[in-house]
Amino acid sequence: MDLPSRSILWRIVALIIGGIFIYAGVMKIFDPVGFANDIDNYKILPWPLTVRLAFYLPWLEILCGLAVILGLLYRGGLLILTMLISIFMVASVIAKARGLDITCGCFGHASRYLSFFGHLALDFVLLAVLVALWFTNRAQRQEL
Amino acid sequence: MKVSAVRQALLLIALALVPAIGEAIYFRNKVSWQSPIPASELVTVEQAQSWGDNVIWVDARPENEFERDHIPGAILLNEDRWNELLPQFLGQWSPEKRVVVYCSAQSCNASRDVAKRLRDEAQLKNVFILDGGWEGWLKNKR
Numbered sequence: 001m002d003l004p005s006r007s008i009l010w011r012i013v014a015l016i017i018g019g020i021f022i023y024a025g026v027m028k029i030f031d032p033v034g035f036a037n038d039i040d041n042y043k044i045l046p047w048p049l050t051v052r053l054a055f056y057l058p059w060l061e062i063l064c065g066l067a068v069i070l071g072l073l074y075r076g077g078l079l080i081l082t083m084l085i086s087i088f089m090v091a092s093v094i095a096k097a098r099g100l101d102i103t104c105g106c107f108g109h110a111s112r113y114l115s116f117f118g119h120l121a122l123d124f125v126l127l128a129v130l131v132a133l134w135f136t137n138r139a140q141r142q143e144l
Numbered sequence: 145m146k147v148s149a150v151r152q153a154l155l156l157i158a159l160a161l162v163p164a165i166g167e168a169i170y171f172r173n174k175v176s177w178q179s180p181i182p183a184s185e186l187v188t189v190e191q192a193q194s195w196g197d198n199v200i201w202v203d204a205r206p207e208n209e210f211e212r213d214h215i216p217g218a219i220l221l222n223e224d225r226w227n228e229l230l231p232q233f234l235g236q237w238s239p240e241k242r243v244v245v246y247c248s249a250q251s252c253n254a255s256r257d258v259a260k261r262l263r264d265e266a267q268l269k270n271v272f273i274l275d276g277g278w279e280g281w282l283k284n285k286r
Contacts (some may be wrong), residue, residue, distance in 0.1 A: 032171055034260070040180055055168045060160040067156060076152020094238050117213045 010136045014068050017129050021065035021081060028058035042095045060084075068133070075137060082130045089123050092116065149246040181256060187272040189284040192244045200237060202245040202262075205278065215246070215281055223257055229264065237268070246274035246281065 028035040036054035040047060060080065067077030096116055168175075176182040192199055195208035201218035203210045210220045219236060221229045237243070243262060255273045262268045274280060 028283055029167065032167065033175055035284060036175075037180070037256060037260070048178055050180075051169070051175060051177055055171070056160060056164040059164045059167070060157065063156050063160050066150075073152040073156055075149035076154075076156050079149050079153045 007140065010133065013129060014074075014133055015069075017126065017133065018065040018067075018069035018077075021061045021068070025058040025061035025065065029062075032058075041100065042091050043052070043098070043100060044091060044094075045134070057084075075134070078130055078134050078137070082127065082134065085123050085127045085130065089120065089127065092120060092123075135141075150254075180253075181273050185271075185273055186258070186275045187244060188275045189281055191239050192242075192272070192274060195242055198241055200233075200241050201252045202233065202258065203278075204242055204245050204247045204258040205252075209248070209278075215278075221245075221258055222254060223261070226261070234266065242270045242272060243268060244272050244274050249277045249279040252277060 032051075032054045035058065036051045039045065039050045039054055044051070061084070064077035064080045065082075067073040070082070101138075192201075201215045202221045203214045203218040204222050205214075206222060206224065207220060210218075210222075214220075219229075219233050221233045243259075245255040245259045245262070247258075255277060259271045259273050262271045276283065
């Protein structure tokens with residue numbers, strides 16, 4: 001595949017991944033209490049911090065998704081989304097190891113019925129794509 | 145290059161605060177900021193018992209725990225079998241009754257989730273959560 005075709009392909013991938021995070025953020029904005037309960041299920045943070053995060057994280061996801069789509073603050077957006085996904089995967093595995101029955105809440109109520117391994121697999125794919133976008137961007141910058 | 149990505153990330157982190165604070169202000173009276181369960185939704189065992197026959201006890205624990213033991217007269221209603229169990233619960237519900245949901249202990253979330261769905265999806269009012277859950281009930285019995 002030649003360079004322009006590869007660039008277009010990765011641009012499409014960036015649009016899809018950005019869109020996924022915007023969708024995930026928007027789903028949570030409409031039900032902050034439900035999302036706070038989902039975070040609380042992990043039993044990691046105290047409630048006052050949990051509820052504040054429930055208001056904050058969806059907007060961070062949306063802004064990072066927009067950054068990836070628009071190419072503005074692109075690497076910052078990728079960096080945050082990669083960190084968020086990584087933290088979430090570690091928290092999920094810890095919660096599972098502690099025997100907690102968790103609802104990930106990743107996509108609001110849409111993900112309520114996603115199994116633990118289902119959402120872990122989805123997160124792994126998202127993480128792999130984010131890392132690939134990061135390295136693709138670095139390679140493109142070096143080629144310029 | 146690395147510093148630049150971090151700077152961009154810090155800027156995004158700061159920018160996200162603006163709409164988040166706006167949303168938090170909008171929801172300020174609809175959210176319990178200090179405790180996952182607002183005081184108005186919590187009832188003690190004594191309070192619930194004082195309501196006598198006007199109470200429907202809802203057991204939000206898994207079925208095997210319910211079968212092992214439960215509050216006398218309690219109805220099983222958990223999220224695992226929500227669609228199947230909700231009609232059974234609604235068959236016993238009437239508007240004048242107060243619904244008290246419980247799960248294993250104070251720290252469990254199942255009662256909160258079931259109570260929320262009863263309010264949001266079944267449009268029920270007078271839905272409360274038992275303070276201390278099943279453990280609280282057992283302690284009170286001793």
